[in-house]
Amino acid sequence: MDELASVDGTIGPADEMRIPVTDDGLLRGDGVFEVARLYAGRPFAWDEHVERLKRSAANVRLEFDLDAALAEVDALLERVGAVDGALRLLITRGGRRVVIVGPLPQRPPAITLGTIQYAPTRVLDAVKSLSYAANMLASRVAREGGADEALLVTPHGRVLEAPTSAFFYVLDGRLHTPPLADHILDSITRRHVLELTGATARVLHCDQLVELEEAFLASTTREVQPVSAIDGRPLPATPGPRTAAAAEALRRRIEAS
Structure with missing residues (x-):
């Protein structure tokens, strides 16, 4: 097209x-x-x-x-x-x-992430602005390091989101996503996934990434995209059961709309 x-x-x-x-x-x-x-x-x-x-x-x-x-x-x-x-x-x-x-961007079935340090601009909280240079640079730096996409983390080690997607993760069998209070975008797809899955907003620190059982990105163009590895460490399941359930629930909502 x-x-x-x-x-x-x-x-x-x-x-x-x-x-x-x-x-x-x-x-x-x-x-x-x-x-x-x-x-x-x-x-x-x-x-x-x-x-x-x-x-x-x-x-x-x-x-x-x-x-x-x-x-x-x-x-x-x-x-x-x-x-x-x-x-x-x-x-x-x-x-x-x-x-x-x-046309939609071409996406692989699963994606690898590399952590990139990022300090959110608080004055732009709740704003989807055209000022995306920092986000795009984070993606490029992550690709230079061998990952498909960046996972943004604060200088203090709190996990945020991907440059254009919300981040969801499974820890101890439960689905979570970083909280809006950490100055991430109030993603519309994030809202739908939260509602459909019962996921909760929970702070995640970088040192907990090795404990994750599953993870996925969620956005308008991606829907739900499984994460297969973070910083070179493969996740145990790609996609795992919570990821697959979230993808199916979102797809059903889209088809019913």
Whole structure:
């Protein structure tokens, strides 16, 4: 599937669309965004994504025309039809509304993680902003070390999340995920997995990683992706029973929506 985009309501091939080079969304990464997965042309949990977009924009004091943005999303979805893919909506500081529909990233059945030290920017708590350079660098550094993706940990050794995904883990037979109080993103997929599985928010320290029985990443584009190893240490089960159950429960919810 070729990427198609809308900029302020004008639709065309994504690689041909333009915004001004003076837009602070480009110059400073100043803006907000959401990504939803498309199933036969329908974005899953779209209302939740829109509500988070509104909160993100309010938190960074970014005013925009929500009605226009949603109308432009609808127009682009009508153009692309019943496709499976990813829908991305960006609002820039320069006032541009950008909507992109494209294919999903290619993902392996399971993923390996490498821990990367990271200090969350607290002023951006509860904001899904365009300022993702640190996250992308963490992914690159992890790949340089032989892992598929980064697992972000604080300088004090608390495990957080992956650069674009929530992290879930099984310890003593129970499913957990790091708490929002540790300044991680309030992921929509994380919320659904918590509700469906009864997982609990629990602090995890780096020295406990060797004790994990299972782990997985959860995000809009990944759904549930098993983790096979962390820092070169294989996990006992990939996917384990709690991971498989979470993946099945989420898939059933998506199919029923």
